[in-house]
Amino acid sequence: MLRDITLGQYYRTDSVIHRLDPRVKLVATFVFIMSLFLVKNFWGYLIAGVFLAVCIKLSNVPPKFIFRGMKTIFFLLLLTMVFNLFLTPGKELVSFWKFTITYEGLKMASMMAVRLVFLITGSSIMTLTTTPNNLTDGMESVLGPLKKLHVPVHEISMMMSIALRFIPILLEETDKIMKAQMARGADFENGSLINRAKSLVPLLVPLFISAFRRAMDLAMAMEARCYRGGDGRTKMKPLIYKKRDRIAYGVLYSYLLVAIVVGRILFR
Amino acid sequence: MSLILDHVNYIYDEDTAMAHAALIDVNLQIPDGQFIGLIGHTGSGKSTLIQHLNGLETPTSGSVYFNGKDISDPDFNKKELRSKVGLVFQYPEHQLFETDCFKDVCFGPKNLGLPQKEVELRAYEALKMVGFDDEYFYQSPFELSGGQKRRVAIAGVIAMKPDVLILDEPTAGLDPKGREDILGLIKRLHDEMGITVILVSHSMDDVADYVERIIVMNKGRVAFDDIPVNVFAHYKELEEIGLAAPQVTYVMQELAKAGFPVDAKATTMEQAKNEILKAFGRC
Structure with missing residues (x-):
C-alpha cells in the first residue's frame, strides 16, 4: 500500500533526462506547469501530453512506476471532477433528479482532470530522475x-x-x-x-x-x-551547463511557444 | 499445529528496475514445540521469511500452509493467524505507543476482541512471565532501558498466547548481560509455555546454546537446515557466506588438530568443558 507513494522518490537508472542539469529540469517543470494553465483547448493539451510522453520515454522510468503514484491523488481527482461536472452552469446535457450535467461542466471537469494528472506526472518525472x-x-x-x-x-x-x-x-x-x-x-x-x-x-x-x-x-x-x-x-561539483542542457532549453522553449500558439491563438 | 513452506519465492518491487528476489525456492517444515535458530547475515532474506510465517507478506509464488490451510487463500483468517503466530520485531520502538507499559501490552489481546477482564489478566500474566517489575507497570514505555523495552515488546506479543513465537534479533543493541537475560527468558518461555520458538539472529554464539535446530539463510535460499552439531560441522562453508560457527567450535577443532583426543563436535561451552576434562582424565 505504502509502496504506491512515489512522491519525491528517485528512480535509479541512466537516461538523457537523468543526466540533464538539475536547473534545466527545474525550469522545465515550471515551464510545463505554466503551459498547462496557459493552454485553453484540446489541441494544447494534446501537445502537452505528447511532450510529457516523450519525456517519460526518454527518462527510462517505467510508466507503470510513475502512474502508481497517481492512486494516492485519485480521490482529489474524483472530487474535483464531480464538483466541476455538476456545478458548472451552462447548456444542459443530461439532467436527473436535482443534478444537471452541462456541456461546459463536462468540458471543465475533463480539463481539470487532465491538468491535474499532467501536473503530478510532470513534477514526478523531475523528482524521479534527479x-x-x-x-x-x-x-x-x-x-x-x-x-x-x-x-x-x-x-x-x-x-x-x-x-x-x-x-x-x-x-x-x-x-x-x-x-x-x-x-x-x-x-x-x-x-x-x-x-x-x-x-x-x-x-x-x-x-x-x-x-x-x-x-x-x-x-x-x-x-x-x-x-x-x-x-x-563551496561546492565539490559545481553545476556547469553542457551542450545537451542547451539543447534541452531549446526544445523546452519551442514546446512552450508551440503550446501557446496552438493552445491559445490558433484554435480559440 | 505446524507451518509448512512449499517452494516459496518472494520478489521485492516486482517489475521495476529495483526488483530483487528476497526468497528463492524456500521449503521448510516447522513442527510443534521446536526451538529453532534462523541465521543469516543482513539481506539474506531471514526477515522476509518470518513475515511470510504470519501472513504480513504473501509469497510471489509457492504457498505457506498453517495447519494445512493455505494462508494466501482469500477467506483465510489472517487476524487469527497473527494471534497464533506471534512476531516480535527487532526494534521495540516500532510497536510501543501507549502511555504506560500495561496498556501497551493490552493492545494485542484487546485486538483479539476479548473481554476487558481477560485482556488485563493476560497482560498481567505476560508482563510477569517476562520478568517485568510491578513498579514499572504504569510507567511510560519510552522511559525504559533497551532491555526493559524489549521485555515489554515481547510481553505485548505473548499476551496474545501464540502457539509460535518468532523473535527478530531480540538481542540487537543489548549489552552482554542484557543479551543473556533475554535469551534465558526466551528459553524459559519455550520450556514453560511449550510453544514453538523461532529465534532470528546473525550470531551463532547467541543461538548455539539454546536451539535444537538451525536454519541458515544465504542470498534468499536455505543453505543449511539441521541440528546444530551438523550445521557447525560445515564451519568452512559458513565462513564463506559471511557467518561463523561458535567460537567453541574453533577451539575444539584446533585442539583436535593439535592431537588432543577430544570430539571436535562440541557446540556449547558445557559440552566443550566436559570433552576437555574427559581428555585430560584420559591423559
Missing part, C-alpha cells in the same frame, strides 16, 4: 538572485532536500511500524471511519517519536561537521 542532492543544488542556483533580497535561499533548499531525503526513510519506517502493529492484531483497513482514525494512533505515535529522534541525530551530525549555513560554502 537525486535530492542535485535537486537542492539546482534549486539553490535557480533561486540565487533572491539572495540579494535577503531570502534565505540556502536554508530553504537545505530544508527541501532534507524533507525529500526523509520521505523514503519515513515511508519505510511507517511500513515497519504498521507490520509490527498488525502482528499484534491491529487492523488498518477495516472498520468505521472513527475506528480507522483511532487505529492510526498506534502507528503515528512511534512514527513521530522516530521522526524527532532522526531529526535530532541529523542536527547533531551536521553540527559535528561544523555546518553553519550557506555563507562561504
